[in-house]
Amino acid sequence: MYEDKDIVAEYVEALRESERLGDQVVYHKVLPDVEAVHAENRRPWPQAIKDLLAMQGINSLYAHQTLATDHIRAGRHVVVATPTASGKSLVYNLPVIERFLQDPDARGLYLFPLKALAQDQHKTFQSLTAHWPKEARPEAAIYDGDTTPHFRKKIRTKPPTVLMTNPEMLHLSMLPHHEQWIEFLASLQFVVVDEVHTYRGVMGSHMGQLFRRLLRVCKQYGITPTFIFCSATVGNPAELCENLTGITPTVITESGAPQGKRHFVFMDPHQSPSSAAISLLKSALMRNMRTIVYTQSRKMTELISMWAGQKSGAFKDRISAYRAGFLPEERREIEQKMSSGELLAVISTSALELGIDIGALDLCILVGYPGSIMSTLQRGGRVGRKKQESAVVLVAGEDALDQYFMRHPKEFFSRPPESAVLNPHNPVILKRHLECAAAELTLRASEEWVQEPEVQAAILELEQTGLLLRDAAGTTIFAAKKRPHRHVDLRGAGNTFHIESEDGTVIGSVDGVKAFKETHPGAVYLHKGQTWSITELDFGTRTAKAKKGRVNYYTRIRSNKSTEILEVVDQTLVWGTRMCFGKLRVTEIISGFEKRSVQGGKLLGITPLDIPPLVFETEGIWFEVPLGVQRAVEDEFLHFMGSIHALEHAMIGILPILVLTDRNDLGGISTPMHAQVGKPAVFVYDGMEGGAGLTRHAFTMAHEVFERTLAVVRDCGCELGCPSCVHSPKCGSGNRPIDKAGSIFLLQEMAKGEGTPPADKVFTVEPLGQLSASSGTFSSKVLTVDSGRKVTPEIPKDSQPQSNVDNEGNPRRYAVLDIETQRSAQEVGGWHRADLMRVSVAVLYDSKEDAFIHYMEEDMPELLEHLKDFDCIIGFNIIRFDYKVLSAYADYNLKSLPTLDLLDEIRKRLNYRVSLDNLGSATLDAPKSADGLQALKWWKEGKIEEIATYCEADVRITRDLYRYGKEHGYLLFTNKAKQKVRVPVAW
Structure with missing residues (x-):
């Protein structure tokens, strides 16, 4: 019916003139043919x-x-x-x-x-x-x-x-x-x-x-x-x-490749985007046009594919869905059939966005804005590969970005593509890869990579937790684990939670931050088109239990958030205020979840939740709302909290225009008074542990951030606010309160710049103080100081508490204790009955007297009284063993004494035990002179002096290890690979 060369132009013209769909076309642009530009290489090819x-x-x-x-x-x-x-x-x-x-x-x-x-x-x-x-x-x-x-x-x-x-x-x-x-x-x-x-x-x-x-x-x-x-x-x-x-x-970046004429059509449908896409696809199939339909979700893909399978008549076998979850052989077959022309249309998620060859297509239908100009051009680039005339139709959804470009279509073609950003020094991710790198090849302190400040800080943290071990010379760093790689998910951050079915099969995984919000008890979880209900969330094992079953509702959390500013990295004056970029600690308390009907989103009920707060550190931007602007908003009888809340949502919704991201990767908080800022403030942050560089890049475009935010709210045709401007689908308070008019007025007042802070002042903050026992409130201090100066508030001397440590942090008087017993663990029924072992000899070192004191069993009352005189009692396995043995003689709780257990401290660092003999040999070149079994044998032979000499030697080793660790900040031990390595200590 149509000439091949005219089919695309005729399709677009028919769409524009259609009585049913024509008035939904808001923009049409034709990109002309581009001729190829060839060139010769400087050096001829073989x-x-x-x-x-x-x-x-x-x-x-x-x-x-x-x-x-x-x-x-x-x-x-x-x-x-x-x-x-x-x-x-x-x-x-x-x-x-x-x-x-x-x-x-x-x-x-x-x-x-x-x-x-x-x-x-x-x-x-x-x-x-x-x-x-x-x-x-x-x-x-x-x-x-x-x-x-x-x-x-x-x-x-x-x-x-x-x-x-x-x-x-x-x-x-x-x-x-x-x-x-x-x-x-x-x-x-x-x-x-x-x-x-x-x-x-x-x-x-x-x-x-x-x-x-x-x-x-x-x-x-x-x-x-x-x-x-x-x-x-x-x-x-x-x-x-x-x-x-x-x-x-x-x-x-300058392409010399040719391109055929390409039509871009922007369409804002009266009905749902999926219904409009089905109508467009049906018309394309009638014209035998080779078509790809891109959807934003698996659900939408299946919905359109279902229509294709049921109502497309003669075209039923020439249409296929394509998405993640299909078997590899299924995907290969679809790709081959599209490339050969056996299939006429494919409905796909982003899985077909990248450069897989599926032949030359005529039409690309985008069901919803893909989230970035780059992705739109990438998906649209699927058509016209043989330089033939082609078309791309963007069918808008109600999302803020979709509607922004429906109202400003020319901007889509005039603005540059977004920037792709990342945070190569995300501290959470960096630490995991440093562990892997050390397992691959030992790290050298002289390496250029290791000398980067962020890397050095991460290595120090890993040493403190025993995951990296430094050699005795301090120049070589080893991994404690042989293969840490399997615990690192390249597509996630933080701790990963696994979602298991009732039979224990893993059906999916989710990052720790998202686990709180998506896999809480009662949550509805979608996986490969199937519905699961979460029955249990175990934070210890990081697993969520799920039960398969269809439900007619979806879930959405209710929460409240707070944020603490940890560090101000940079700041700028813009739009009458100060915008800062820095490190934040976000605390989110999830109080419950909503059940909403799949059809229409009607609220069906709210279920309370009692789960731990979600706390993570990330990067973010924030700006203070001048008090004069706040007064102006309130004088207009506008809802101030609703205004800044709406502004926060709009800003998060529009940021993907500037940065390659999804709004779900961002979070926000708006508060009418922030303790550290001292004013109303709005925060927008990267929604993953450590940050991903999103807000870091947005900060460099601060003016445009405000400009775009005002445009998206002001130009939206709704009256009170909607998902296209100030409503967020993931708002923890259910989009309450929201004042669209107030947010517009507030931004316009800020744009006047009347309350702009002085340019020669910089904003710094003190961390939030500890919770005050008397008032139950946090103390904080906000400092605004001259640029270049650093202010540290002084603590009055008379308010500093007295301490049992000297000026160098050492206990003023400490003891080192070791005990040998009369009976073995086997004789008393196990180590848990150490209270029945009885003391043979106890040796205590008194730092004040610089003397070793020996005690026999009959001297236990004197020893127990003496222990009360010390500011710290030091031992090796003292809490679990020595105190347990002494408890048979004591009339008070020995664990109430100020105690430092070297074995326990080292086990906390390494997650495994290291013997006193190992530590003494590696650190002091002083191995133990005997062992507990030998001491028991001496007791039975009546050789008390030998026991006392051996026990004193152990006390001496323990004391010297304590002193060495205090002076150097580490001890040495020999690991399983026979390497002499450090374990950091801080006592």
Whole structure:
């Protein structure tokens, strides 16, 4: 019925003129044809490469391919950030194949975020040299979770020219066992990082450490590979790659690839977005247009697919869903059928956003704004791959960003793509990878990476918890665990909670921060299209128990939050106020959860919850609301708390325009009076432990943050507030109170700048004080000081409490105690009956007298009275053993004495026990002279002097260990690997 060349234009025209849908089209823009720009390489390719290109029908490369390959061939790192279908795979494949021709032993590591991408690129690579003799071809192999053990071993022992894998395999298999990969790593010339823009936020922070670990191992084998980064169009490609690897690449963003005419249609539907998408898809199918429909959720994918399966008539077998959760073979089959044309349409989540080849499509329908300009262009780039005319239709939802671009469509095309941000020094993530790095290769204090202040701070914390161990010289750092890698999830932060079915099968996992909100008892949890109810949340084992079953409601938590400012990192004056960026401690108390009907969201009831507070440290921005602005809002009889609450929601909703993120990765708090700020304040923070760099980047665009926030609220057509402007789907107080008009008035008053703080003043805060026993309130101090000065409030001398320690922190008088017994644990029925063992000899060292005092059993009353004279009593296993033995003679609770148990202190650091003999030998070169069994034998032989001498020697070792630890801050012991290492102590 339609000429092929006119089909897309006719489809768009029919949509605009449709009586039912035409008035829902708010914008239509045609991007004209773009001609190809070719260029010649500075250095000609070998004849084999020229022939290879000719076999692909390529006479000359696009300009960006030429420029990129020139740099790569010269050994320079590059990042190529050009649109979808611009031929980026040739950029890395050609130099790798050329290097193979020069050096058959050269190797390349290709990293893809998805298995499907590796499968797709494997076929592409193989096809390039398929016409070469088999023995002369470079080999490529995939190494991922689907690779059988047989082929894994074969790949390790005889590595291919190109190894295609994913971050998880690099993290869990290659780096921990790098000694099995020597042949590959020692010849590694290229590292290709495809779809690098996906490595942002939490995963980006993990990848930043993973790449640093890879570079450490490469350095061990004397290798410095060339990095080739490929990305969708992103706002900060160089900064992204530098944060990920520490490498500064050459940036190539100007594409020389051609592009056919492309229609962009923005549609704001009267009905639901899914209903509008179904109508659009139906019309496309009638025209035989090859179509991809992108949805924002699995549920939406299934909904549209259900219609396709039931009501599409003749097209029933030519439509398929595609999402995570499908088996790999199912996904491969769908990809192949789309590429061949057997399938006419596919309905997908973001799983098909990346560069998997599914052929040349005519139409892309976006059901809801994908969350970023970059993703919209990436998904839209699926169409018109053969340079034919194509169309992209964006069907808006009610989300703030969707509606913002419906009201400002031209801005979508005029503003640059968002920046991809990450926090390479997220302290939680950094510590986990340092542990892995030390297990791979011992860390050296002289390493450039180790000398970074953030890394040094993380190492110190890991030493304090016994997860890293420093050698006696203090220059080499070992991992306490042999394989800590399996406890690190590259796609999560903090402690991971596992969700188990009734039979113990793990059905999913969730980060610790989200576990409180999504897997509390009573929560409805969705997994692979099935509904589960959470029955139990165990914080000790970090597991949630779930029961399968359909329910007609969903759940949403109710909570209240507070935040403490830990550190002010930076600040700026903007929009009549001061905006700060810094470190925060967020405390969220979840009081209960709502049950809301799936149909219409009606509140069905509220169930109280009693779970521990959620406390985590992160990064955030905040600004103070000038008191004059507060008065102006109140004078207008507007709800002040509702105004700042609405402003907070709107700001979180609009930030994804500036930063590549989802609003669910951000949190916020608005308060009419913050103790540390001393004024009303609004906080927006990264919603994950340690921060992901989101608000750090937003701070650099402070003016635009306010500007966009005002625009989204002011321009929304609703009267009282809605999800498109000031309502949040995850608000812990149920969007109460909210005053849309108040937020507009407040922002406009701030924009006047009348209450702007003085520019020569900086804002600093004192941490919130401890809870006062008398008043039950927190004490805090807010300091506004001249720039460059640091103020520390003085504590009056007469208010300082007297202490049982001297000026250097030592107990004024301490004792060291050890006891030998008359009976063994076996004789009294076990160690738990130590009170029946009876004392043979006790030896006490008195620091005041600098003397060792011996006590026999009949002297126990005198010893017990003497113990009351000391400011601290020191022993080795004194609490569980010595005090237990003495309890048979005591008329008071010995545990009430001020006691330092060296064994207990060290066990807390290392999570395992270390013997006194080990510590004495390694630290003092003073091993024990005997043991408890020998002392029991001496008792039976009546050799009291030998027991006393041995017991005194143990007291001397314990005393000297205490003194050594006090002076040096550590003791030494010999670990299982026979290495003499430090254990930090702080007594």
